[in-house]
Each structure stands twice: as C-alpha cells, then as structure tokens.
Amino acid sequence: MKNILTIPVTLAAGLLTAVVVSLLLFGTAKTTTTVMYMFNSIFPGAAPERTYSAARPEAEIGQASVLGDSDSSFADFKIPQVREVAFHKKPSPLIVPTDGIAAHKNFLYDPVSHGGVDIWTNVNGKGLEAGSSRGYLVYAACTGTVIRVYQPNEEIEIKCDRLPEEFASEVPSLDIKILYAHMGDAVTKERYHSLYVGQRVSKGQQVGWQGNVSSIAPVNRVTHLHFGIYDLSRSGRPTVNPESYIGVPATVVGQIFKTQQ
C-alpha cells in the first residue's frame, strides 16, 4: 500500500512545491495564469474562456463581441479613423513585420493588458485571400534564430541577434526576442508558416502569413498578427513598446502599418 501511494504523494508534493516557489518568485497573478493555462491544456474546454490574465504576455484579452467568428459579429464594430503612416524619420533597428491596421483599442500595445500590437489584415472581413483566412505576409523584423514554435496558437518566437550598438540610446534593450502569433487557420488548421526551432532567419525574410487561429481566445477570428517584443536583458523578460523598434506607433487606434515605406 505504501509503495502504491508513493508516486501520487511525490507528484502532489512536487506540484505543491512548484506552486509555492512560483508564488514566491513570480507572484500570484503569474502563478494563477500558469496553473490555469496548464489546466486548460490538459482539460481543454473544462475551464471557462478568458482565464488568462495579462501576466501571460501574449494573451489575447478582448471584447469577444466585436471579434466573433462570422461577418455579422462585426456589426457593432466601427471602422476606426485611419491614421496616416507616421514613420519616425530616424532609422529603426527592426522592420515593420506586416501590413495592416491596429483596429481596436483592446489590441494595442499595453504593458499590462496586451504585450504586443495586433495588426489586422481585415476590417469588416475584407482584405483576405479569396475563400481563405490567410492575410498579409509576415516578415522577420530582425535577423535571428527561431527559439520556440507553439502550434496550438501557431506562434513563433525569434531571438534577435544583438541589435547594433548605434541604437542603444533609441530603444529599451538591444537584446530582444519577438513573438509572432496566429499564423494559421482556426477551422481548417492549415498552417501559415513552416518555421522550426533552431532555424535562422534574416531580417525581411518572409516567415508566414497572418491568420485567425487563437488558442487563447478561440472566438477571435480576426485575421491578424500579434507582434510582441520582449526585453531579454531584464528579469521576467517584460514586453516593451514596439514603437521605438519599428518607428511606428503601437498605441494608436487606426494606425496603419506598412512594410514598404
């Protein structure tokens, strides 16, 4: 009897220790998020939607009412006032990764609630390839190495080679990684990229297409790219505002992004 109980007791003790250590190191919000994320991964559908807090930086936290899975779901969505492209005049270390528009206030860059900017291909369902959820091309914003591929969300992370010193005073950090998410089709499961861990990519190289798959907010069927930048030089690897890296504001509704200036 004692032997039979050893494994579950050891597992339980290990999990408890992990939770306590996580609480001490990372705080309540991040620990809760991680536990919920693990729970939801093991028991898909068991947990209620939107259990992810802002602590998961790539989380898509949105108003599902404007981001549903059919054209009618856009009924209450107003096309934002389009803001002309306002590139900074000075050179930027990264390129704009895709074309599109930052169309909704909930999906702008915010260090607490949304750690990247969502760049939409489509507004009111327009702009897609015919009969497809595939949107505009996505380009590597920096030269670097693919360090993570997470298929359920069709997201990849690319660790940039250390950015040139000349930008040291322009950006928060020269050591960054970039998250590109949602490069796949939510329904057909078609993948819109073919990247693998360890792959080298060059700045400007095509790495995929915008898509509408989201394992985090499955009802979000807007074809878009989530573009997030993480500072690897600081503990916790916080997100940083992409603006100083790409030369385009990431906190303005209606902001247009263009890969060609």
Ligand SMILES: [Zn+2]
């Ligand atoms: Zn996003």
